[in-house]
Amino acid sequence: MVMGSIKVDKSRQRKIWFNSMVAAYTGWEDARNDPVKAVTFGDGKPLPADIIYDCLSILDEESVAIPWQKGDVLLLDNWAVLHSRRPFNPPRRVLASLCK
Template identity: 75%
Template sequence: MKLEWTEDGVKSIMGPIPAVKLDESRNRKIWFNSMVAAYTGWKDARNNPVKAVTFGNGNPLPHNVVHDCLKILEEECIAIPWKKGDVLLVDNWAVLHSRRSFDPPRRVLASLCK
């Protein structure tokens, strides 16, 4: 991600980002991106979902391809039944994680480490 300072504040610029990366510790290719979230959920002044997800040459991915990916993610999804006091460690190289709707109040503490 790059940051660009404008008169209105800061603008974040993403991409292009490869959809697949090499997990060197496991010596395997992994799906490592948030294209479905960008296409289906990030609708604001900074993001046009139709233009947010593209091939390397800048052409947008067809709508049906993105939705096929969403279908696969839903089919492979496992919901964690959270209880008060639970702690969950997520290895971003091993699993794709998402967020589901919830009933407030909710407090999530997050930390990134390497």
């Protein structure tokens, strides 16, 4: 499947990075997905691993850790921020809802 990296947030009238290329390369290896072929240039040539790892470093440098406490609620705009999670110690309970 081909997914572009840039989308337009019409409500803010701006281009945004909307892509999981690092996850596709570093974490989605299974019978259907080959990480080396998962992230390519528009012509189908693989993006070099060093560039993907540079992107991973930038994402790590720009990340902000939220100091969670029991009962906290977080709302985020999926078009405004790239989100992920860090490793955690179980148990972990996540209640999630998507809305427009």
